């Protein structure tokens with residue numbers, strides 16, 4: 218029985234892409250958007266744009282209220298203890314950079330920062346550069362062949378010198394959930410600050426910040442069916458107090474003279490300059506839309522489609538899937554075929570998948586691969602998409618054979 | 619402007635016909651197979667072109683006012699694109715090469731998409747390297 222998505226028609230881009238003969242299987246890079254989000258974006262501009270947190274006039278008041286309501290929606294989506302724990306950034310990458318600069322004071326030569334071997338560049342480079350600036354040791358946790366952080370090694374590598382642990386929740390290359398509760402517990406034992414890169418994880422299922430118990434959690438709106446240009450940094454109130462502002466200007470201050478300033482607490486103290494007002498409001502509309510869906514049905518749909526993807530890949534001789542993907546995506550290579558050639562021929566056939574190193578160069582190098590093809594799913598994908606992908610894959614392999 | 623080199627003439631004739639994507643891909647691979655192989659020494663780090671998803675090497679020689687390039691790669695379709703590039707540029711006088719519109723050349727062949735900024739196949743990076751080589755060459 219082919220799997221259909223009851224939500225596909227909520228996303229106008231799917232029909233537009235189909236009219237262009239494009240099959241979109243790259244949602245882990247960015248997602249398509251629901252009509253509700255498009256309406257909110259247009260609705261905001263149509264009704265009158267205004268800056269937030271600075272104008273006394275009616276449009277300003279309205280924009281500020283909608284903006285702050287969106288903050289509340291995210292707080293509820295993540296079950297944060299308070300909406301003051303939600304900071305808007307330009308994306309997950311900026312949120313991680315904010316942390317690497319804002320926490321810099323707490324690091325001293327010889328301290329250790331622990332990440333994992335499968336981190337996206339966004340959760341590697343800010344820490345790598347912080348380590349260089351402050352003469353810290355960057356410790357990289359190895360990953361098992363199935364694609365999880367190796368907990369046995371982690372027990373040895375996370376220790377009393379560990380000041381910070383930064384790991385992703387769901388790998389953007391391997392599609393594997395990481396053993397967060399064990400890793401966070403290890404870090405907590407040693408009083409280390411914990412950062413979770415939820416850029417992929419947030420898209421699949423609801424995650425409860427109070428239950429997860431990390432200090433910081435970052436994600437990007439554009440992967441979660443929201444607009445681009447917005448990211449979210451969740452920070453536990455107590456730990457947020459240890460972060461210093463990193464960008465200065467606009468309304469992030471309480472008072473200033475020419476020579477000194479006093480800054481606002483979180484969240485506004487970390488939101489210097491005019492934020493992406495329209496996009497934040499539209500993200501709120503996306504969350505309303507997502508909250509209106511049957512979450513269990515979405516997860517079941519994604520799981521069934523993912524199983525179909527893995528079965529199809531597994532049935533093709535020569536295809537090697539990287540790790541043991543659990544959710545939403547799978548990366549693969551084909552024996553004796555260059556993934557750049559395969560990507561070329563899939564593109565020719567209107568299959569939109571990602572090829573290359575997926576912003577995880579060291580991970581792929583560690584696997585001895587120059588690149589891989591990644592197929593990733595959104596809640597709007599269906600069996601038809603996978604059938605077109607597999608037909609194109611077979612055709613490409615025949616040409617390259 | 620001198621006439622198109624004979625091999626370029628032939629490429630143009632082949633690729634400018636209305637052909638399916640599949641024929642085009644097969645033709646590209648066939649052209650790639652005709653690339654003169656590089657020696658192990660030539661497949662060196664300095665000759666490697668950065669910014670390619672696959673490995674690509676480019677070497678250029680300048681003698682008596684003319685450029686002669688050789689190139690290779692580890693992926694088959696990029697080798698085809700390299701072959702189509704080389705037939706257009708090889709043997710040209712330096713001043714002609716410096717004003718040659720290579721994007722237009724690939725457009726004529728129906729391969730313009732391979733130069734789009736979102737492509738990481740490296741053709742654009744190869745053109746950039748070629749430009750650097752020719753600009754830095756002694757005149």
Ligand SMILES: Cc1ncc(COP(=O)(O)O)c(C=O)c1O
Nearest residue numbers: 308309310337339389416417437
């Ligand atoms: C795991 C992971 N972390 C971080 C990021 C960076 O997200 P953004 O580019 O939206 O800042 C991505 C996006 O690809 C990702 O997959």
